[in-house]
């Protein structure tokens with residue numbers, strides 16, 4: 400580990416073991432191991448929590464579908480308010496626990512330094528306040544608008560809808576892979592100029608990230624990133640799946656950008672928190688555009704698994720590009 404760190408010339412901080420792609424994408428593919436990996440590593444605890452929170456939001460805090468047949472600004476406002484409270488609790492809670500209370504110090508923290516204060520590149524000269532602003536105003540707002548549009552289309556029976564609870568449950572699980580595909584391609588597009596300069600550079604000011612950095616994006620990026628539910632304009636879905644897509648997109652990036660690989664809740668209790676894969680994207684920009692669940696980066700030659708070898712390969716690609 401020490402040798403790897405010196406070879407990679409990395410910032411001080413916690414280095415997890417190098418990552419492997421999920422069992423299905425290893426050679427030879429291991430479908431049974433994939434099911435076990437998906438249930439025990441991927442779904443538990445984070446992804447099941449997102450599904451649970453989305454179900455809770457949909458049944459208790461979302462206006463009934465019938466209201467959206469005539470789309471009104473009040474209903475979009477209510478969805479925005481719901482999004483704001485949800486993010487203040489889930490994202491703000493992690494920020495408070497990890498970065499204000501500093502409950503586990505820098506244990507499992509990818510970078511030993513803390514979030515930026517008094518830096519002019521951030522709105523209000525403060526990384527956290529800047530990130531909160533873009534997350535709640537633009538992120539929560541555009542998510543509310545998109546959810547309302549989907550609800551209107553379902554309320555007026557204009558798009559295909561799944562009929563059974565089983566089909567909805569199965570499609571909810573498939574959303575994770577659909578998002579793996581959707582996120583990779585819209586993220587690759589955002590790395591092309593001038594889209595990068597206009598929009599995505601704003602997210603990448605956060606090299607050292609915190610929970611609020613997750614969806615701290617330019618509104619143009621939010622329009623693309625949050626467009627996942629529109630996949631269900633052509634694939635049969637359901638109003639719950641539309642809510643799930645947006646809840647998942649709003650809150651799942653908070654642990655993955657938290658800066659901590661694991662969250663410690665007690666002397667002997669800790670669980671997987673961060674996303675080392677995406678953390679490396681924030682450090683090096685040109686690797687790991689997608690998600691580990693669907694390793695498109697592996698197939699397109701931009702995979703960085705955190706090892707010294709992958710780092711050398713990245714540096715070689717860079718040298719070849721700059722000095723052909």
Ligand SMILES: [Zn+2]
Nearest residue numbers: 613656677681
């Ligand atoms: Zn990010």
Ligand SMILES: [Zn+2]
Nearest residue numbers: 586590599680
């Ligand atoms: Zn990026």
